[in-house]
Amino acid sequence: MEKFILALDQGTTSSRAIVFDHNGLPLATAQKEFTQYFPSPGQVEHDPEEIWSTQAGVALEAITKAGLESTDIAAIGITNQRETTVVWNRKNGKPVYKAIVWQDRRTSGYCDQLKEEGHAEMIRQKTGLVIDAYFSATKLKWILDNVEGARDMAERGDLAFGTIDSWLIWNLSRGKLHVTDVTNASRTMLFNINTLRWDEDLLKLMDIPAGVLPEVRSSSEVYGTTSGQFSSSVPVAGIAGDQQAALFGQMCIDPGMVKNTYGTGCFMMMNIGTKPTESKSRLLTTIAWKIGNQTVYALEGSIFIAGAVVQWLRDSLGIIKTSADVEKLAAKADSSEGVYFVPAFAGLGAPYWNQHARGTITGLTRGSTAAHIARAALDSIAYQTLDVLLAMEKDSDIDIYELRVDGGATVNSNLMQFQADLLQANVVRPKITETTALGAAYLAGLAVGYWSDLKEIRQQWQVDQIFYPGINSRKREELIQGWQKAVRAAESWAE
Numbered sequence: 001m002e003k004f005i006l007a008l009d010q011g012t013t014s015s016r017a018i019v020f021d022h023n024g025l026p027l028a029t030a031q032k033e034f035t036q037y038f039p040s041p042g043q044v045e046h047d048p049e050e051i052w053s054t055q056a057g058v059a060l061e062a063i064t065k066a067g068l069e070s071t072d073i074a075a076i077g078i079t080n081q082r083e084t085t086v087v088w089n090r091k092n093g094k095p096v097y098k099a100i101v102w103q104d105r106r107t108s109g110y111c112d113q114l115k116e117e118g119h120a121e122m123i124r125q126k127t128g129l130v131i132d133a134y135f136s137a138t139k140l141k142w143i144l145d146n147v148e149g150a151r152d153m154a155e156r157g158d159l160a161f162g163t164i165d166s167w168l169i170w171n172l173s174r175g176k177l178h179v180t181d182v183t184n185a186s187r188t189m190l191f192n193i194n195t196l197r198w199d200e201d202l203l204k205l206m207d208i209p210a211g212v213l214p215e216v217r218s219s220s221e222v223y224g225t226t227s228g229q230f231s232s233s234v235p236v237a238g239i240a241g242d243q244q245a246a247l248f249g250q251m252c253i254d255p256g257m258v259k260n261t262y263g264t265g266c267f268m269m270m271n272i273g274t275k276p277t278e279s280k281s282r283l284l285t286t287i288a289w290k291i292g293n294q295t296v297y298a299l300e301g302s303i304f305i306a307g308a309v310v311q312w313l314r315d316s317l318g319i320i321k322t323s324a325d326v327e328k329l330a331a332k333a334d335s336s337e338g339v340y341f342v343p344a345f346a347g348l349g350a351p352y353w354n355q356h357a358r359g360t361i362t363g364l365t366r367g368s369t370a371a372h373i374a375r376a377a378l379d380s381i382a383y384q385t386l387d388v389l390l391a392m393e394k395d396s397d398i399d400i401y402e403l404r405v406d407g408g409a410t411v412n413s414n415l416m417q418f419q420a421d422l423l424q425a426n427v428v429r430p431k432i433t434e435t436t437a438l439g440a441a442y443l444a445g446l447a448v449g450y451w452s453d454l455k456e457i458r459q460q461w462q463v464d465q466i467f468y469p470g471i472n473s474r475k476r477e478e479l480i481q482g483w484q485k486a487v488r489a490a491e492s493w494a495e
Helices: 048-065 108-116 120-127 136-146 150-155 164-172 200-206 242-249 307-317 325-331 370-396 413-423 435-447 454-458 473-494
Strands: 004-010 014-020 026-033 073-080 086-089 159-162 179-181 215-217 220-225 235-241 258-262 266-273 284-291 294-303 340-342 360-362 402-406 426-430 463-467
Touching (some): 004 048, 004 164, 004 435, 014 048, 026 048, 048 164, 073 164, 073 242, 086 164, 108 120, 150 159, 159 164, 179 235, 235 242, 235 435, 242 258, 242 266, 242 435, 258 435, 266 370, 284 435, 307 370, 325 413, 340 473, 360 473, 413 426, 413 463, 413 473, 435 454
Parallel strands (some): 073 235
Antiparallel strands (some): 284 294
16 A cells, blocks of 8 residues: 655644655645734744644645545654744643744844844854844743743643644644654754753753753654544654755755745755854854754755735735736836845844844835835846855855756746846755645655655656856846945934
8 A cells, every 4th residue: 555644734824734756746735724813013823722722633634635544644743933932831732822833023122132142152052043023032032921820830831832843743643742843942042052962051041941942853753653633643743844845855965066046935955964064154053854863964054035025015005916916016117126025024134133123115206006016026036045144155155157056936937037036046846845744745655664864865856948148247236236326224213
């Protein structure tokens, strides 16, 4: 009997499930959006129970759509929005507060305080991260400090903290498993990426009781089995944060290989091998995956707002009805005609790390139209990617000739061509753009012997289209200078 792998892809705006066959091809997909809560400016929350119910629902739906039973599933792999923080009661499994999302900025003030107290260098050496409200530690501290009774319960050992992977596995196992993997742990600002352990100095600094933390495991092993969601129990065997899963799904398994994921945010990652490299350009050093005893590291540049800028045009500005309309609207303008859009709605990520910057649109004239704004919004995704790629080249001393791309916005061929022009590098779109879910599936499949090794998986990766650079260098320089000026404007607004 042929078996299949189920990937759970829990994202920032929707929960998805995909069933993959032995060739790494998607057999069936199910997806459901869930509610975004914005309690006050700069704050973003999700309902953990809604995340769980949508994820459990689409898992069953995908299996049914594929015409399968749970007995046909060899293993489940999980990939998730990273840094988003959930704290729940171990006794009844109920969250004590909503999930605080990675985009949330409520702890910016505390992060400024940590910097002023001189902790930045110590935190960078231990975690590979810069101090920013983006990561989980300060969100967890906020919940313990602000939810009535939470700190006392945590001290008594009654509370559990987790990123979304931990929350899903807790529910899949009916509270038997409180685990995470090294990739998600490395995004908390509490995990030492050199020793691969929770760091006592950091826990002490932020006053976080160790008892709330999950057990850290590798990215590819059988953690346990499901309990009651399906007609039979299924091994849960792979976990990786979404960007690490995409790096793996893109088969960037050799040092120097780079991928960029165009989702709600944009995330570029470079495989740097088995030793962590310190970034001189304010990129993050993070764990790419751990399989068996081998830990692989990556450099990462995080762009907070990419696809979310299109949602903003749709929901807040109302100049498009559906996200898909943006390409048609932008195509009405040959260029942005000097309009630049810096979508710093949640501050600026790499390589600027300015948590107080705010979104700006510059260069508007009386002749500027909705089409120019739409074009500038799409262009901003490519410009932010360029900023990160230049920082990565500088840090790694490697000229990047090829960027493997995935995520929703890669269907937009005009954007991919503009990206290649700006980067002066080939942009390679694979046949299967579901690389995040695929990476989770591969990690789970390797753990249960569904795929024998990386060599077998590597043969499955196929190119759909390559975009080659085709712009003259003077025009490119002009465009980049305009962008840099616009970023300076967004930053000076924050001063």
